[in-house]
Amino acid sequence: MQPASFGGVVLPWSSLCSLRAGLGVARVVEPADPAALLAVIASCPQPPRVLGRGTNIVGSDDDGLVALRLPARGDFAAITPLGDGRFEVGAGLSLTRLLAILAKEGFGGGAALSGIPGTLGGALAMNAGALGQEIAANVLAMLGFDCRTGRKWLWAEGAGGWGYRTSPVPPEVVVTRATLHFARVEAEEELARISAERVRRQKVTPAGFSAGSVFRNPAPELPAGRLLEQAGCKGMREGVFAVSAEHANWIVNGSGDPGAAADCRRLADRMAAAVGRNAGVTLHGEWRWMA
Ligand SMILES: Cc1cc2nc3c(=O)[nH]c(=O)nc-3n(C[C@H](O)[C@H](O)[C@H](O)COP(=O)(O)OP(=O)(O)OC[C@H]3O[C@@H](n4cnc5c(N)ncnc54)[C@H](O)[C@@H]3O)c2cc1C
Structure with a gap:
């Protein structure tokens, strides 16, 4: 692949997804902040593919795609308390890390989601869920950018669009931050629930590199x-x-x-x-x- 004006590094798709799938290479860009992200969108000859930590994707066998990934640090991984259990969170932060940090501060109610690998952005795009809980229940607002035009994209509570493993986030949008709400909880108890969930997952997760369930359940009673x-x-x-x-x-x-x-x-x-x-x-x- 040719060097690109917006930088990035060329990496095999197999290193970008937890399943190690895809024999092609992609140019991976990790903009440090929204201004850098908009510069990438403006100079990229094709709309970049949005990537989290690659725990629910299959890479490509072809070369040439540009993958846009939010770094798990700085602007895109910041947590800002807004009061009353509301937090503005960067979409590049790991969901597991977010729930552990909040639990220590006495906020939670989402321990069932605490073992889902990947970023907050990935969880929002997939409406990640476990044990009957879904991230949708915690979301008050989302902010992102359209990767085709650079235009701002907003979602506010009440606008709907959530379903079982489906979300209002369109495929061409990169969510950069979201406002989430959490219940007041007793920190020690929430941390114990998170530990118990880790142990449960260790027991039920099949051995080997994977990308989670392949198919949705046709109905709750029909796995x-x-x-x-x-x-x-x-x-x-x-x-x-x-x-x-x-x-x-x-x-x-x-x-x-x-x-x-x-x-x-x-x-x-x-x-x-x-x-x-x-x-x-x-x-x-x-x-x-x-x-
Ligand atoms: C061992 C294992 C266990 C799992 N268990 C569960 C489970 O219990 N429940 C569950 O729901 N899932 C589960 N998954 C699947 C996966 O972890 C989740 O879907 C996760 O939320 C994906 O996050 P990610 O950052 O890895 O996203 P990726 O896999 O990188 O991307 C998934 C989708 O999200 C989009 N996306 C990523 N970031 C953004 C962003 N910032 N803005 C807009 N779109 C974005 C991508 O374009 C892509 O379409 C599991 C996976 C593994 C490997």
């Missing part, structure tokens, strides 16, 4: 994992990727070697097709594919 298991998907394999023997809705890269996004796509398609044949149910993916 995708059960449908995939009944359709005989456990052990299916494409390249370095396999359906986990521990959880049929989980693709793992056991070796951590870079794998082709095309292999990953083929495996996910085979899984969905198997469920379609076996149960007549159409599964919808959770992951975001970069190409």
Whole structure:
């Protein structure tokens, strides 16, 4: 890839996503503040792809994309208390870190979300959730920029757009900060709930490099994992990727070697097709594919 006027570093997609998927390279830019971010958008020949920590994406097998990532420090990771349990938070901050910091200050109620890897920005874009809780319940406002035009994008409470793993954040928008609210809690108790959640996750998370659940649950009482298991998907394999023997809705890269996004796509398609044949149910993916 040619050097770009807006800088950045060229990195393999496999190093940018937790699944180690994608054989191409991307130019990764990490603007330090909103002014630098707008300069990137203005000089980038194509709208950059927004990236968090890559825990819910599959990279690309092609070269040439520009990935915009908010750094987990400075302006984009700041926490500003606004009073009454409200905080303005930079979208580059890790969600786990945010909830741990707030718990120490006696604010919480979101321990169920505390083990979800990735950034606040990623959680907002995916409406990340666990154990019946979703980040949407904590969001009062979001501010970002349209990566095509540089125009400001705003969302305020009441504007709606949230659903199960869907959010009002359009794919072309980078959220830079959000106003969240949290309940007053007893710090020690909240920290204990966060520790318990960490232990629970260690027990249920399949071994290997992964990107979370592959498919959304068709209904709360119809988990995708059960449908995939009944359709005989456990052990299916494409390249370095396999359906986990521990959880049929989980693709793992056991070796951590870079794998082709095309292999990953083929495996996910085979899984969905198997469920379609076996149960007549159409599964919808959770992951975001970069190409
Ligand atoms: C081991 C493991 C466990 C997981 N458990 C859960 C779980 O329990 N519940 C759950 O919901 N998810 C889970 N996930 C999936 C994933 O962690 C979440 O979706 C997470 O919120 C993604 O954050 P990220 O920063 O990694 O985003 P990325 O994966 O980098 O990006 C995901 C999407 O968010 C967009 N995005 C990222 N940052 C921004 C931003 N600043 N502005 C606008 N858009 C942005 C990207 O464009 C992309 O479309 C798990 C993943 C793993 C690997």
